[in-house]
Amino acid sequence: MRNAFAATITELASTDDRIVLLSGDIGNRLFDAFKEHHPSRFYNCGVAEGNMTGMAAGLAMCGLKPFTYTITPFGTTRVMEQIRIDVCYHNLPVTIVGTGSGLSYASLGPTHHSVEDVAFLRAIPNMTVVCPADVEEVRAALVAILKIDGPVYLRLGKKGEPIVHKERPAMVIGRGLTVREGSDVCILGLGNMVATSLETAALLEGLGVSAKVVSMHTPKPLDGELLCEVLSRFAIVAVVEEHSRIGGLGSAVAEWAAAREARTTARLMSFGTPDLFLPETGGQKYLRKRFGLTPEVISQEIHRAYRAAKQA
Amino acid sequence: MTVSLEKMRTLAREIRGQVIQMSHDKKTPHLGSSLSCVDIVVAAYWGILRVDPQNPWDPARDRFILSKGHAATTLYTALAYRGFFERELLDTYNTDGGHFAEHPCLRCAAGVEASTGSLGHGLPLALGMALAGRIHGLDYRSVVLMSDGECEEGTVWEAALFAAAQKLETVAVAIDYNKWQATGRSDEVMALGPLVDKWRAFGWSTRELDGHDIPALLKALEKIPDGSGKPLAIIAHTVKGRGVSFMEDDNNWHYRTPNADELLAARKELGLA
Numbered sequence: 013m014r015n016a017f018a019a020t021i022t023e024l025a026s027t028d029d030r031i032v033l034l035s036g037d038i039g040n041r042l043f044d045a046f047k048e049h050h051p052s053r054f055y056n057c058g059v060a061e062g063n064m065t066g067m068a069a070g071l072a073m074c075g076l077k078p079f080t081y082t083i084t085p086f087g088t089t090r091v092m093e094q095i096r097i098d099v100c101y102h103n104l105p106v107t108i109v110g111t112g113s114g115l116s117y118a119s120l121g122p123t124h125h126s127v128e129d130v131a132f133l134r135a136i137p138n139m140t141v142v143c144p145a146d147v148e149e150v151r152a153a154l155v156a157i158l159k160i161d162g163p164v165y166l167r168l169g170k171k172g173e174p175i176v177h178k179e180r181p182a183m184v185i186g187r188g189l190t191v192r193e194g195s196d197v198c199i200l201g202l203g204n205m206v207a208t209s210l211e212t213a214a215l216l217e218g219l220g221v222s223a224k225v226v227s228m229h230t231p232k233p234l235d236g237e238l239l240c241e242v243l244s245r246f247a248i249v250a251v252v253e254e255h256s257r258i259g260g261l262g263s264a265v266a267e268w269a270a271a272r273e274a275r276t277t278a279r280l281m282s283f284g285t286p287d288l289f290l291p292e293t294g295g296q297k298y299l300r301k302r303f304g305l306t307p308e309v310i311s312q313e314i315h316r317a318y319r320a321a322k323q324a
Numbered sequence: 325m326t327v328s329l330e331k332m333r334t335l336a337r338e339i340r341g342q343v344i345q346m347s348h349d350k351k352t353p354h355l356g357s358s359l360s361c362v363d364i365v366v367a368a369y370w371g372i373l374r375v376d377p378q379n380p381w382d383p384a385r386d387r388f389i390l391s392k393g394h395a396a397t398t399l400y401t402a403l404a405y406r407g408f409f410e411r412e413l414l415d416t417y418n419t420d421g422g423h424f425a426e427h428p429c430l431r432c433a434a435g436v437e438a439s440t441g442s443l444g445h446g447l448p449l450a451l452g453m454a455l456a457g458r459i460h461g462l463d464y465r466s467v468v469l470m471s472d473g474e475c476e477e478g479t480v481w482e483a484a485l486f487a488a489a490q491k492l493e494t495v496a497v498a499i500d501y502n503k504w505q506a507t508g509r510s511d512e513v514m515a516l517g518p519l520v521d522k523w524r525a526f527g528w529s530t531r532e533l534d535g536h537d538i539p540a541l542l543k544a545l546e547k548i549p550d551g552s553g554k555p556l557a558i559i560a561h562t563v564k565g566r567g568v569s570f571m572e573d574d575n576n577w578h579y580r581t582p583n584a585d586e587l588l589a590a591r592k593e594l595g596l597a
Contacts, residue, residue: 032459052459055490060482063448067486070452073430073438074383076459078452093442094479098449101439102430 013168013204014042014111016147020154021079022046025053028158032071036061036082038111065091068106069098077105077158079166083117084110084126088165092132099163100136107157107164108133113143114204114254115285116170118296126167127285130202131259133165134232140185141232143167143203143261146176149229152183160185167203174207176227186233194224197318198246198278202228202253202261208300209252211307212314219315231261234268243269243276247321250281250314254305257284279321283310327370332538335405336366340567341596342414343397348587350418352426354394356564356577360502360535361395361469364560365402367541368467368498372548377407380434386464387453389438391446392471392500393427399436400424408435444477446470447497451483454492465494465548473505476514481526488527493549496556497528500535502564504575523557535560568593 022045025031032053033046047054057064061082068078080087088095088110099106110129117124134141140160144150150168157164181189191206192213201209206227213223224246226238242249251262262282269276285303300306304313327335339362347355369375373386390399397417404411413433416422423432427441438449450466457464474480487495501519503510511517524530529552531544544558564578565571568590582590591597 032455055455057486058482058489060479060486062444062479063451063482063486066445066448066479066483067452067455070449070454071456071459072452073449074453074456074460076456094445094448097439097442098445 013144013147013150013171013173014039015171016150017109017111017154017168018042018046020151022049024154024158025050028077030075030077032076032078034064034068034078034080036064036080036086038082061086061091062094065094065108066098069094069102069104072104072106073102077107079107079109081109081111083124084113084129084167085124088126088129089132095133095163096136100138103138103162105161105163107166109166109168111168112170113167114169115296115299116204118294118299121293122289127254127256128259129165129167130231130255130261131263134264138162139232140164141167141230142185143229143231145201145203145206145227145229146173148175148177148180149183149227152180153229156183156185169204173204176206176210183229186230186235188226188228188235188238190224190226192223192225194222196222196246197248197250197314198224198226198242199314200226200228200249200251200261200265202231202251202255205252205254205305208305208307208310212252212310215307215311216315219311221315221318223314228261231264234264236268239265239268243278246278248281248314248318249278250283250310252283252305252310254300255284256287257282258287260284279317281314281317329538332366332370335370336362336538337567337594337596339366339398339401339405341591341594342401344568344582344587344590346397346401346414346417348582348584351581352397352418353579353581355581356504356571356575357392357471357502358395358398359566359568359571360562360564361392361500362398362566363536363538364469364498364500364541365398367538367545369402369406371542372545373467374464375435377434380408383460384462384464387437387450387466389440389446389450389466389468390428391440391468392443392474393440396424396426396428399428400433403433403435406435409433443471443474444479447480447483450495451487451492454495455490457494463494465496467496467498467545467548469498469500471505472499472501472503472510472516472519475499475516475519484523484526484528487555491553492555493553496545496548496558498558498560500562501559502562504564504578506578520559523559527554528557529554531556531558533558533560535562536566
């Protein structure tokens with residue numbers, strides 16, 4: 013996703029002279045093309061993310077569209093104060109880009125994990141949170157973000173994520189993208205877990221359960237229309253995310269359902285990371301397995317819940 | 325716009341009187357901090373800044389950011405006296421449903437450039453504005469008023485390093501060095517001094533002066549950029565509570581508000597009653 017981000021932002025900056033790219037001393041060589049084509053609109057802001065975020069707000073106050081780019085926890089939870097006040101209180105078109113989100117940088121240890129970021133950022137007024145599922149969604153998201161006149165958090169993985177979309181989807185901020193139709197259960201995948209959700213659906217099919225899969229790329233604002241439909245139509249609605257079950261998409265959907273007068277009939281399930289800092293080392297695949305975030309485990313749990321719901 | 329020195333001194337007295345009045349009327353704190361920076365604000369708005377109250381959001385205007393947002397009454401009053409909005413609007417300060425909070429909010433009125441109140445935010449914002457000026461080919465200046473206690477925030481020094489690296493010579497910082505923070509001496513709570521040496525070591529051009537000496541302030545502020553290729557830091561020695569004998573250098577006035585007798589006594593000292 014990060015290569016798609018670099019290529020697309022470079023391309024968009026050629027036609028949109030408001031784009032300014034601020035990097036927190038990462039992405040060695042990644043932005044060479046941007047620097048070559050738009051030298052006056054790239055700044056390496058050093059290892060000083062608070063200042064970088066504040067400067068982005070200052071740039072946006074003068075009509076520019078800055079993007080800050082660094083490893084997710086350093087550009088998000090580390091600088092919540094600057095995001096909350098400089099960017100969101102002023103309601104400025106700054107896009108915070110986090111790379112290596114979720115467990116993408118698992119082996120670097122919990123300092124580099126970001127499984128609380130969505131919880132923090134979606135709680136701030138004015139903020140839009142976008143979590144693309146693959147490179148095509150990254151490209152489409154960037155085009156959509158440029159039309160938003162306010163703060164955005166763009167949550168990227170690393171590189172080499174599985175392809176979800178064969179071609180560029182028509183992406184609308186705040187509207188989920190159905191990537192597989194189904195009739196028994198519905199899986200709402202977030203970002204890099206949409207591919208896992210599709211694998212889960214394939215396993216469920218083998219168990220005789222038809223699963224619809226949606227890329228819920230925008231945890232905020234939520235797609236209320238879609239939630240209305242799936243929460244009343246399906247027996248099970250399962251959220252799958254590489255994020256803590258506290259405050260992520262699962263929480264957002266539950267909050268949405270709790271605030272509605274209309275009764276929802278679906279049973280909600282939430283698959284995410286547990287409330288702990290893991291004391292052992294491991295790569296992304298290992299940690300997903302450790303936390304039960306695999307198609308095998310998720311499909312079995314959904315299957316069990318679906319059968320229970322049917323018998324009830 | 326430049327006015328005579330005599331006029332600026334009169335304005336400074338009147339603004340102090342209004343600021344004390346507002347603190348009394350609305351029972352709001354930070355009076356000492358609001359009084360210590362009045363002369364800096366007057367020198368900026370009446371002597372230096374290229375701003376036009378009739379066209380307050382002109383993209384080419386100079387930017388003034390009150391990073392020490394707790395001196396909001398000084399900013400509001402200066403903007404009203406400078407003609408950005410009617411003076412009567414000051415009566416709506418800190419009223420339910422009003423627009424003038426105890427800390428400023430962006431565009432709560434013409435001339436208010438940023439929402440401040442949490443310290444250490446103004447300088448990064450100003451650097452972003454300066455970068456935008458560079459990108460857009462505009463030569464406006466960005467002037468930030470900070471407190472001494474504010475210099476304890478890490479983002480101040482992050483910004484100081486960046487500004488020097490990028491030679492952001494259109495940026496100037498004025499530090500209202502009144503030697504107090506909320507609960508103690510700013511040189512004792514943290515090892516703040518020597519403040520001039522710190523800014524110089526961070527690659528800034530520095531001026532050290534008496535922050536109540538308007539001619540000295542004008543001289544320091546008149547050349548931005550100052551020709552050194554560096555951003556400018558003005559360390560302005562001030563007295564907290566300046567202008568009222570019984571408030572000067574008494575940190576109780578960080579939180580205290582004046583009663584009716586104290587208000588009258590203060591106005592008399594300022595030659596306003």
